[in-house]
Amino acid sequence: MKTSDPLTRRFALRLGPPPRQRRRRFELGKALPALAxxxxxxxTGVILATLWSLHLGRHPRTVLGLAWDGHWYWHLSQYGYGLIVHSKGSHGVHNDLAFFPLFPGLIRAGATVLPIGPINxxxxxxxxxxxxxxxxxxAVGELLHTRRVGIILVALWALLPHAILLTMAYAEPLMTAFxxxxxxxxxxRRWLTAGTLAILAGLCRPNGLAVAVAVVTGAVAHLWQLRRAGEPTAARAWATAAVAPLGWLGYIGWVGLRTHDPVGYFHVQSLWGSRFDFGHYTAHMFKHVIVGHDTLVVYVTAAIVLGSLLLFVFCVLNRMPLPLLTYCAVLMVIALGGTHFFTSKPRFLLPAFPLLLPLAVHLARSRLRTVVVLLTALAGVSLFYGTYLLTVSHRAL
Structure with missing residues (x-):
């Protein structure tokens, strides 16, 4: 409501922005070191990838914006669904219905407003x-522990070997944000916000289902606690549990209608070679790594998978909140239980940042020199491996 009284206007200016806005600025100010x-x-990763791409005679924007799934997202943003590609030398049929709609939809919307082209x-x-x-x-790290843990958690997430994907035209950054x-x-306990963001995460990627399952688990656990305490149940928690899966279910249902098959989406995925086999394929690849020979990316993928399993055990032992454990567990089941695309499994695990919490807590208790040395070593490995992964390796990301 506007006022014409000069004294009232001066008093309002002296008070500053509303409390909620001031709180957001304060929280952003605390997070600035982590964001920096x-x-x-x-x-630095983008600069290294750019320099090596130029050295190889490739345009950096093409490498970052159109590599692998990036090309599919670009095509969807320009022409919509309907592209089907038959693989040469195999029986694979690559249908763009495998890609969830939110990221390409945002690209299309942004390209109509910003005159910089869809790739940019x-x-x-x-x-x-x-x-x-x-x-x-x-924010999650600081909420559960301390500000220092939050900063170290962000640093560890940014230094994952496959974190180069966070600067590519992929949907993982968007899904992880939601x-x-x-x-x-x-x-x-901001239930409606949690449910709305879970809907959006479910529209980003197939493993966005993990967010919905985590939110439903948290809401049900909260309602159960209220019931045991004899307190009235929270209507917003019920509503959150009901709406959280709607984004993921909505797209699966739309593909079912388009393909005239209730499980049409999973049939599309199977034609890509991606099926759920309860980890048989992953176990086979580990056996291959032990008794056979393969490229560097395969060995690093195996190490990342083993490290993720070990970190999950530490999360359980440290009694991480149930919703975060559920979120990580579902991401891991989807990543490790699926067939094909073994070298893409680190990408599927990229949103599972809570797995790094035990390591972040341990480092936060260490001396500063130890933290600096370890993070510097991780930076060297991550940046050079990310450049190799993007510009030299021909394995699917």
Whole structure:
């Protein structure tokens, strides 16, 4: 409501912005060191990838914006669904219905407003979402532990060997942004916000289902506690549990209608070679790694998978909140239980940032020199491996 009284206007200006806005600025100010670390690491990764791409005679924007799934997202943003590609030398049929709609939809919307082209828009969205995701990762770490833990958690997430994906035109940064803030909202009992963000995460990627399952688990656990305490149940928690899966279910249902098959989406995935076999394929690949020979990316993938399993055990032993455990567990089941695309499994695990919490807590208790040395070593490995992964390796990301 506006006022024409000069004295009232001066008093309002003296008070400053509303309390909620001041609180958001304060929270952003606390997160700035973590965001600065994240931006510095990922910008260095982009510079290295750019320089090596130019050395190889490739355009950096093409490498970052159109590699692998990036080309599919670009095509969807320009022409919509309907592209089917038959693989040469195999029986695979690559149908663009395998890709969820939110990221290409945002690219199309942004390209109609910004005169910079769809590839640049896709990269802008991915980079912006990665920063928002880093802020959410920090917020969860600080909420559960301390500010120092939050900063170290962001640094570890930014230095994952496959974190180069956070600067590519992929949907993972967008999904992680919605996931992190949905989990934060749920931990702080902001039920409707958590449910809305879970819907959006479910429209980003197939493993966005993990956010919905985590939010439903948190809501049901909260309702159960209220019931045991004899207190009235919270209507917002019920509503959150009901709406959280709607984004994921909505797209699965739409594909079912389009293909005239209730499980049409899973049939589309199977034609890509991706099926759920309860980990048989993953176990076979580990056997292959032990008794056979393969490329560097396969060995690093195996190490990342084993490390994720070990970190999950530590999360359980440290009694991480049930919704975060559920979120990580579902992501791991989807990643490790599926067939094909073994070298893509680190990408599927990229949103599982809570797995890094035990390590972040341990480092936060260490001396500063230890933390600096370890993070510097991780930076060297991550940045050079990310450049290799993007510009030299021909394995699917």
């Amino acid at each position: 670390v994240f931006a510095s690491v990922r910008l 828009v896709a990269l802008l969205i991915a980079w912006s979402a990665a920063l928002v995701a880093a802020w959410g990762v920090y 996931s992190a803030w949905s989990l934060y909202a749920m931990l702080t």
